[in-house]
Each structure stands twice: as C-alpha cells, then as structure tokens.
Amino acid sequence: METFFIKALQLILSLSLLVLIHEGGHFLFARLFKVRVEKFYIFFNPWFSLFKHRFKHKQPDGSIKEGETEYGLGWLPLGGYCKIAGMIDESMDTEQMAQPEQPWEFRSKPAWQRLLIMVGGVLFNFILALIIYAAILFSWGESYIKPQDYKFGMEFGEVAHGIGFKDGDILLKADKQDLSYDGYLRQIADAREVTVQRGSTQAVVYIPEDLMPQLMAAKEHFATPILPYVIDSIVPGRGLAKANFQRGDSIIAVNGHLVHSFNAYGTYMASLKENKGSRDINLTYVRKGITDTTLVRLDSAYLGGAYPFMADRYFRVCNKEYGALEAIPAGVQLGVKTLSGYVGDMKYVFTKEGANSLGGFGTIGSIFPATWNWYAFWQMTAFLSIILAFMNILPIPALDGGHVLFLIYEIIARRKPSDKFLERAQMVGMFLLFGLLIWANFNDLLRMVFGVNL
Numbered sequence: 001m002e003t004f005f006i007k008a009l010q011l012i013l014s015l016s017l018l019v020l021i022h023e024g025g026h027f028l029f030a031r032l033f034k035v036r037v038e039k040f041y042i043f044f045n046p047w048f049s050l051f052k053h054r055f056k057h058k059q060p061d062g063s064i065k066e067g068e069t070e071y072g073l074g075w076l077p078l079g080g081y082c083k084i085a086g087m088i089d090e091s092m093d094t095e096q097m098a099q100p101e102q103p104w105e106f107r108s109k110p111a112w113q114r115l116l117i118m119v120g121g122v123l124f125n126f127i128l129a130l131i132i133y134a135a136i137l138f139s140w141g142e143s144y145i146k147p148q149d150y151k152f153g154m155e156f157g158e159v160a161h162g163i164g165f166k167d168g169d170i171l172l173k174a175d176k177q178d179l180s181y182d183g184y185l186r187q188i189a190d191a192r193e194v195t196v197q198r199g200s201t202q203a204v205v206y207i208p209e210d211l212m213p214q215l216m217a218a219k220e221h222f223a224t225p226i227l228p229y230v231i232d233s234i235v236p237g238r239g240l241a242k243a244n245f246q247r248g249d250s251i252i253a254v255n256g257h258l259v260h261s262f263n264a265y266g267t268y269m270a271s272l273k274e275n276k277g278s279r280d281i282n283l284t285y286v287r288k289g290i291t292d293t294t295l296v297r298l299d300s301a302y303l304g305g306a307y308p309f310m311a312d313r314y315f316r317v318c319n320k321e322y323g324a325l326e327a328i329p330a331g332v333q334l335g336v337k338t339l340s341g342y343v344g345d346m347k348y349v350f351t352k353e354g355a356n357s358l359g360g361f362g363t364i365g366s367i368f369p370a371t372w373n374w375y376a377f378w379q380m381t382a383f384l385s386i387i388l389a390f391m392n393i394l395p396i397p398a399l400d401g402g403h404v405l406f407l408i409y410e411i412i413a414r415r416k417p418s419d420k421f422l423e424r425a426q427m428v429g430m431f432l433l434f435g436l437l438i439w440a441n442f443n444d445l446l447r448m449v450f451g452v453n454l
Contacts, residue, residue, distance in 0.1 A: 003370040006368075006369075006370060006371065006372060007368045007369075007370065010368040010369075010372070010377055010380075011368060012077055013377075014368075014377065014380060014381045014384060015077060015079075015384075016042055016043075016077075017128075017381060018125065018128075018381065018384060018385055018388055019042050019043070019079060019080035020042055020080070021124050021125060021128045021385070022080070022121040022122075022124060022125050022388060022392070023040060023041075023042070023080050023081065023082040023121060024121075024124060025120030025121040025122070025123055025124030025125070026082040026084065026117060026118070026120045026121045027040055027082050027120075028120060028124075029113075029116050029117040029120035030082070030084050030106070030117050030120075033109055033113045033116075033117065034104060035084055035085065035086075035104060035105065035106050035109060035113075035117065036068050036069075036084070036085040036086075036104045036105065037068070037069045037082060037083065037084055037085070038068065038069065038070065038083045038084070038085055039069065039070045039071075039072065039081070039082070039083035040069055040070070040071050040072070040082050040083075041071075041072045041073070041074050041080050041081050041082075041083075042072075042073050042074065042080045043073060043074035043075065043076055043077045043078070043079070043080055044074045044075075044076040044078055044079060044080070044081065045072060045073075045074030045075065045076070046074075046076060048075065049072045049073065049074055049075070050072075050073045050074065050075050051072055051073040052070055052071065052072035052073075053070070053071050053072070054066045054067045054069070054070050054071070055067040055069075055071075082121075084106045084117070085102070085104065085105045085106060086101065086102065086104075086105025086106040086107040086108065087105075087106035087107065088419065088422045088423055088426055089426070097419050097423075111407055111410050111411050112411070114407055115404060115407045115408075115411075118400050118403045118404050118407065119393070119400065119404060121392060121400055122389045122392050122393045122400055122401075123389075125385045125386075125388050125389035125392070126335070126339070126385070126386070126389045128382075128385045129335045129338070129382045129383075129385040129386045129389070130331050130332050130335040131331070132331075132378050132381060132382035132385070133330075133331035133332075133334045133335050133338075133382050134327045134328050134330065134331025134332070135327070135331070135378070136331070136375070136378055136379065136382070137322040137326075137327040137330050137331055137334070138322050138323070138324055138327035140375055141319060141320055141321040141322060142318075142319070142320045142322070143317055143318065143319050143320075144181040144182065144317070144318050145181065145225075145311060145315045145316065145317055145318070146179075146181050146316075146318065147170075147171040147172075147179045147181065147184050148170065148171065148172055148178070148179070149315050149316045150170060150171075150225040150226070150315060151170070151314070151315065152168070152225070152226035152227070152228070152261075152314070153167065153168035153169050153170045153197075153225075153226050154167070154168075154169055154170070154171060154223040154224065154225055154226060155167050155223060155224050155225075155226050155260075155261055155263055155264065156169070156222070156223045157215070157218065157220040157221055157222060157223065158218060158220065159211070159214045159215050159218050159220060159222070160222055160223055163205060163206070163207065163208060163211070164205040164206065165196070165205055165223070166198060167226070167260075168198070168199075168226070169196040169197065169198050169203070169205075170196060170197035170198075171184060171188075171194065171196055171223075172194075172195045172196055172197055172202070173194065173195040174187040174188050174190075174191035174193075174194050174195075174207075175191040175192060175193060176195075181318075183337075183341060185222050186341055186344065186345070188207060188211070188222070189207070189211045189212045190344075191207050192206065192207055193205065193206050193207060194207060212345075224263050225311065225315075226260065226261040226263070227261055227262045227263065227308065227311060227314070228250060228260075228261060228262065228308075228309075228314070229250065229251040229252075229259065229261065229262040229265050229308050230248065230249070230250045230251075230308055230309050230313075231245060231246070231247055231248065231249045231250075231251070231306045231307070231308060231309075232247060232307050232308055232309040232310070233247065233306070233307045234246075234247070234305060234306045234307075235305035235306070237305075238299065238303070238304060238305025238306075239296045239297050239298050239299065239303075239304040239305055240283075240296060240304040240305050240306045241305060242296075242297065243283070243294050243295065243296045243297075244294075245283075245285070245294075245296075245306065246287065248287070249285045249286070249287050250285060250286045250287075251265060251283055251284070251285045252284050252285065252286060252291075253283070253284035253293075254268050254269070254272075254281055254282070254283060254284075255281055255282050256282070256284075262308045269298075269302050269303075270302075272302055273301070273302040279297060279298040279299075279300075279302060280295060280296070280297055280298075281295070281296055281298060282294070282295055282296075283295075283296050283304075335382070335386065338382075338383060338386050339386050339389075339390065342386060342387060342390060343390065367380060368380055396432065397425035397426055397428055397430075397432075398425075398426050398428075398430045398432070402425065402426075406422065406425070
C-alpha cells in the first residue's frame, strides 16, 4: 500500500506541474493579446471545487474590484482547463457565443493571435521538457552502459527467442550500424538484421517487420542484460541472514532449477509466489569456489532479504558531466530525440496489439519508481511533457490541434468555420477522447483484476 501511495503522489505531482505549465501557456498568450480568461483550473471541477479564488484589485478611485479570472483546484485529476472568453471549448458555453462579439473575446482577435493562443500550451510543455532535460544533465550528468559492453550477454524473451536470438548473445550492430545505449530496441525494430556476438563467433539474426507488435501482443520485454546474482548486502533477521549467507556468495540455483542471472532468479520466485508454492526453498550457491546448498525460509512476499551487486561492478559505465552552457544544447538535443522516437513509435498504436496495450492513469503511475527518486521523477515528468505536447497538437477536435487545424483553414480560406460547425466538431472530439480515456483505463482495470487485456 505504501508503494501505491508513493507512485500515486509522484503521478499527481507530475500531472499538476504539466497541467499548470500547459494551461499557463494558453493563459499567457491570451493575456498578451488582451483576451479575457474567465477560469484557470488545475484538474477538473464538475459539481464542486477544492479551492477557488478571485484576486481583488484596487482601482484609481480607491474602490476594490474583483479580478476577471477565477483560479481554482478541481478534484478530478484528469487534466485542467483555461476558459477563454468567446471561444468554443469543452465548457460548451453556447449562450456566450450567441451574444455580440466583444473586443476582449477570443473570437474578435486576428487569426494569427488566436493561433498563438492555441499553440501556447503545447509550446510551453515542449519548452518545459527541454528545461528539465538540461537541468537533469547539469545536475546528474549522464551515465550509461553500451549494449556491446554487457559482457555476459542478454536474456531474451520468447518473441526474441522465436526470431533467432539466444540467451548470452551480445548485441553489436543493427544493419551494420553500432547500437546506441538509449534507443537500441527502436534501432533493432527498424532494422532488417542484427549482428550479435555468440560465443567466439558472430551471428546474424533477421528481424521481422512486426517485431514491435509481437512484443506488445506478448506483453514482454525484448531483452534484459544478464546480471549474476552475487550478494552485496543482506538484511539482518531475514531468510538469507538466518541461513548464514555472506556477501560475495553467488546464487546459481533454486530448488535445483538453474538461475544464471538475478533476473532469472526473480522470474522463478515470481512464479513460485503466483502458484503459492512452499516458502521453504533450497538455494544452491558458490562461496570461494565451493558449491553448496542450504534451506532458506522466505517471508510472506517470497523475499529472502538480500540485494545483489549492481551493474557497475561488472560492466564499463560511461560517465559524462555537463556544465551549464553544455547542458542547454544537450538538453535540447535529448528532447528533440525523445519526441522523434515517440512520434516514430506512434505507428504501433494503430495496430490491434497497440490498441490493446494502451493504458490509463494506472499504467502511467506504475512507471514511476516505488521509492521516491528525484532523478527518475524528473525523467518521467519530462517524458510525459513531451507526450502531452504531441498528443495535444494532433488534429483532433477538442484538442489544441483541432483548433489549430480550423484556424489554418481560416487563414487559407479567409473565412471562419461557422460556430455551429465548431460546436459539433467539439462534441465529436470530446466523445472520441472520452471513449479513448475509458478504453485505456478499462484496460488498466482488466490488467489489475484479471491480468488480461481486451
């Protein structure tokens, strides 16, 4: 339960920041062009608000006047909104649109100003991502391990095994190009062949065009680096401590089942827990060249209370630090690369496997770490800001991109679409978005309760 609350808190904090920045982009451009903003809300507030306030301003004659904008905090954390006067949006305020145009309304402004107001949210989200990436590089630098340096090779999933990869293969090249450390799966999915080091020789594995849909349908990872289960630390009073295990012991088998990596050990233990197997297990280990087996009693979560040495003990870790002036262009480059990769992956969403793999807030929340980690939090927030920017600029009615599409039409055709058309388009867009939202979160529910997708 503690893990759930930590993940949920990170998700809510991240979404709050993203919504504030996104709606703030609309707000600032609206005020720049002297357009009245009636409401500015973080999260939605159907029926009631957790907080709302209008600032009061002293007039030249000494009287006090309430501000034009109501600022508030809603209770439904599905987004937020900036209600701009004279605009057809999710509020569907048709009464206001039936009144004569006012000089302080959105609809009375030139098309180019309205266009900037609509792209303000997307622009600010993308800029936020670039700032966060630059700050991450400046604060933490960059640490990575090249795929070629995983000297024990990789442990592959069933899909990868099916197309010819073997556990222990070291990934070298995709279509004769060296694999990058941060996007090698995308390189492999787009390649026609991958070169691997297999024992003392090199081998070529041919990649099918539907590798990514296969992985999504199987709901599995492509590969994980093989990391031996060599004990680094032991929790006092837990199973392995009571069985007198020591730092440096290498665990190689559970109940006679060979485990050549920490990941394989975790997979076996997860299966044991799922099948409610005995919590008394026989662990085979190697200590100073001598192999032995001993009985260990696991706790109710099927954990023994030991942590392995991390990857930096075995593999060459590349570290790069950035000064302030270096971090800015590097952050921009990382943001552009992240956006480009996400746009490239969107093609898989329009497959059956992609649709079934869609997730809602549960899926997003699960990506955050189980313990509070500022580095991981900011990484996820920057990535979500990229996603929010891209999704909002899609030319779908009810999204910013839908408004932008109609404004571009107006600039080219030199005439506005009718208010009735815009109202109907807004309703269709909202229907589509709510349908997608329900589908994604229903998928989460099915995974949580039954462990399946539609």
